[in-house]
Amino acid sequence: MKLVGLLLVFVCTFGGLLIAMHFDFGHFTHLLMMILGAMPGEVVIIMGCAVAAFLIANNGEVIKGVIKYLSALMKPAAYSKDDYMDLLCMQFTVFKMARTKGWLALESHIEGPEESEIFGQFPSFQHNHHALVFLCDYLRIISLGKENPHELEALLDEEIETIEHHEGHAGHAVQTMADGIPALGIVAAVLGVIKTMASISEPPEVLGKMIGGALVGTFLGVWISYGMIAPIAGAMSAKAETEVMYYKCIKVGLIAFLNGAAPQVAVEFARKFLPHDVQPTFQELEEKLNELPSPGA
Secondary structure, X not given: OHHHHHHHHHHHHHHHHHHHOOOOXXXXXXXXXXXXXXXXXXXXXXXXXXXXXHHXXXXXXXXXXXXXXXXXXXXXXOOOHHHHHHHHHHHHHHHHHHHHHOHHHHHHHHHOHHHOHHXXXXXXXXXXXXXXXXXXXXXXXXXXXXXXXXXXXXXXXXHHHHHHHHHOHHHHHHHHHHHHHHHHHHHHHHHHXXXXXXXXXXXXXXXXXXXXXXXXXXXXXXXXXXXXXXXXXXXXXXXXXXXXXXXXXXXHHHHHHHOOOOHHHHHHHHHHHOOOOOOOOHHHHHXXXXXXXOOOO
């Protein structure tokens, strides 16, 4: 749908222009050719300066994040309903083992999560390196005797806030670039006007074409910014929020369990926290939990 939206930007812009010209295809074609003729130089000025400013303002980590989050155009959410089902079932298995065998029974799984039989049952979670390390770190703290849910919740909130800040960098950086592009369009237009003023002795039909070409810069700056770059930044920020939601789901289940909830109740807390588009129903989760083998069996 994101790519369809970008296509509609083109269709509505030039389709609307054609309608405004009362379907005068001859005049429309002439105007379109004038825009296309001026576009290469204007695009180089606008987008070249925008990309250069982006590179100046951001480090390599943010640039990698932008490349990563461009996937938001094809996959708007970081995790699917099946991924969350795996996560909830994994939490249930871990909590059940901790409840029946004690936290120390999880030690081997915490220290070698990539080889763990428990985590191996849930490949979408096990292959998520950052989330795997995130959970194991807290399970390790708990197994060392630090089970105070209030202290752990405060620490979880701090770390999730850091993750949220980090994941949001890409969308923020692209949005900042989008905010500057209209001004760069004005720069391109002013350069075009300077070029026109240098040819002030030319006849009106020549000057008109040159002035029209200069104004293409203003048009492109606003159009590219609000029609393309800013929506892409929004999609990237929205996907970053779905990335953070995964960690918040881990937190909610873990804190509920530490507060004394039974394993199934703890994962129900985590399930209810999820947005409806990725939230399994109570019956779906219950059926899946009943199919799980006993931990350590």
